[in-house]
Amino acid sequence: MAFNFDEWVDRSHSDSDKWHKYAGKDIIPLWVADTDFRSPPAVIEALQQRIAEGVFGYGYPSPELTDIFVRRMRELYQWEIQPEWLVFLPGLVCGLNLSVRALTADGEKTLAPHPIYPPFVRSSNFAGRKxxxxxxxxxxxxxxxDLDAIEPRMDGSAKLLMLCNPHNPGGTVYTRxxxxxxxxFARRHNLYxxxxxIHCDLLLEPGVRHVPIASLSEDAQQRSITLMAPSKTFNIAGLGASIAIIPNAELRGRFIQTRAGIVxxxxxxxxxxxxxxxxxxxxxxRDQLDYLRANRDRVFERINTMPGLSMTPMAATYLAWIDASQLPVDNPHAFFEQAGVGLSPGSDFGNPRFVRLNFxxxxxxxxxxxxxxxxxVKAL
Structure with a gap:
C-alpha cells in the first residue's frame, strides 16, 4: 500500500499549536516538531474502534504495548530489556525533568551538549540545578x-550527563x-x-544505525535512563505516550517516587x-522516511545556494539546523518571519545566529x- 504524503491536511482551523501560532497571518509554520502528515491508517482505525466503545475510564499500561516494545528493542538493537524496566509517561519532556530531580540533589549539576533542545536546559533550571x-x-x-572542552570544569559537582541521540538540533546519529x-566519560566522572x-526511528541516511547508549554494556545499563516514544515517528505527539527504560531498580524507584502525585x-x-x-x-x-529523505535533500541543496545561509548534512530527524551567521541581519528568525516563514529561533537552542526548519x-x-x-535573502 502506498501512502500519500503529498496530501494537504488543512490544520489552520484546528487545535494545532503549530498552525495556531500564525493564525490570520501569511506565515508558513515550519517550527515546532510535529509533521503535517496524517498518522498511519492503522492508528486512526484503532482509535476509532476504541472510541466506539464509548467508555473512557481509568486505564493501565498496556501489556500488548509492553510486549511489542520489548520485542522492538531486541529486533532493532539486539538489546534484551525486561518489562519491569519500563515506566510509561505522558510525554518525553517530563522524563527529562524527572531524571534531573531523581538523579541529582541540591548543589549538584547536570551536563548537556549545547546547542540543545530547550527542555534540556529548562529541566535543570526548573529543578534549581546549574x-x-x-x-x-x-x-x-x-x-x-566536545567532551574534552569541558574536562577542566569537571570538579565532581556534576552528577548527570544528558544526551540527545539523534541530536536535536543538527541531526547527528552518534556512532558506537x-x-x-x-x-x-560518564564512568570516569561517576555520572548517571x-x-x-525520541528521534531514533527517523534515520534518513542509508547505512546509519541507531545505538541506544544503555545497550553498550551492563555498566551503561546500570547508570542510564533511556527515553523513547512513538510520537515524532508516527505524528502522534498530541497523544502523549513515552517510555523510560530504567534497568537499575534503585534508580527506577527514585524516578517513580519523584513522579508520584505530580506526573x-x-x-x-x-x-x-x-x-x-x-x-x-x-x-x-518506511514510506514516510523516503518522503522525508527527499525533503531533506531538497532543503540541503537549496539552503546551501542561498547567500548567507548554510547547513551541514544531517543523518536523522526532520529538523534542519541552518547557519545564518553570514546573513547581514540582526535577528534571522524575525527576518524570515517577515518574509512569511515561521522557523524555530536558534536562540531557543543556544545560538541566535541559527534557525531550525521543520521539513x-x-x-x-x-x-x-x-x-x-x-x-x-537575495533581496538584501
Missing amino acids: QISAPMVLKNQRWVM EELEAQLE ICSDE PGVDILAYVAATAAYRDGEAWL GCTRALLDKALDRMEAA
Whole structure:
C-alpha cells in the first residue's frame, strides 16, 4: 500500500499549536516538531474502534504495548530489556525533568551538549540545578559533542550527563565509538546518564544505525535512563505516550517516587495509538522516511545556494539546523518571519545566529517556504 504524503491536511482551523501560532497571518509554520502528515491508517482505525466503545475510564499500561516494545528493542538493537524496566509517561519532556530531580540533589549539576533542545536546559533550571554546557562542534561535517572542552570544569559537582541521540538540533546519529567515549566519560566522572532517543526511528541516511547508549554494556545499563516514544515517528505527539527504560531498580524507584502525585498516567487513547503505531505502522514509516529523505535533500541543496545561509548534512530527524551567521541581519528568525516563514529561533537552542526548519510537511508547502526564504535573502 502506498501512502500519500503529498496530501494537504488543512490544520489552520484546528487545535494545532503549530498552525495556531500564525493564525490570520501569511506565515508558513515550519517550527515546532510535529509533521503535517496524517498518522498511519492503522492508528486512526484503532482509535476509532476504541472510541466506539464509548467508555473512557481509568486505564493501565498496556501489556500488548509492553510486549511489542520489548520485542522492538531486541529486533532493532539486539538489546534484551525486561518489562519491569519500563515506566510509561505522558510525554518525553517530563522524563527529562524527572531524571534531573531523581538523579541529582541540591548543589549538584547536570551536563548537556549545547546547542540543545530547550527542555534540556529548562529541566535543570526548573529543578534549581546549574548545567555545564559541552559545545557541539563540527567534525567531518557532523555536529558532535566536545567532551574534552569541558574536562577542566569537571570538579565532581556534576552528577548527570544528558544526551540527545539523534541530536536535536543538527541531526547527528552518534556512532558506537562516540557513544563508548561518552560512556567512558560518564564512568570516569561517576555520572548517571539520561538519553533522549525520541528521534531514533527517523534515520534518513542509508547505512546509519541507531545505538541506544544503555545497550553498550551492563555498566551503561546500570547508570542510564533511556527515553523513547512513538510520537515524532508516527505524528502522534498530541497523544502523549513515552517510555523510560530504567534497568537499575534503585534508580527506577527514585524516578517513580519523584513522579508520584505530580506526573499523571498515560491517557487510554495514547496507549491505543502507541500500540497500533508500533505494531502496524512500519510500512507507513518506511514510506514516510523516503518522503522525508527527499525533503531533506531538497532543503540541503537549496539552503546551501542561498547567500548567507548554510547547513551541514544531517543523518536523522526532520529538523534542519541552518547557519545564518553570514546573513547581514540582526535577528534571522524575525527576518524570515517577515518574509512569511515561521522557523524555530536558534536562540531557543543556544545560538541566535541559527534557525531550525521543520521539513515534515508536504513538498509543495516546503517549496513555497524555500522560495520565500530565497527571495528574502537575495533581496538584501
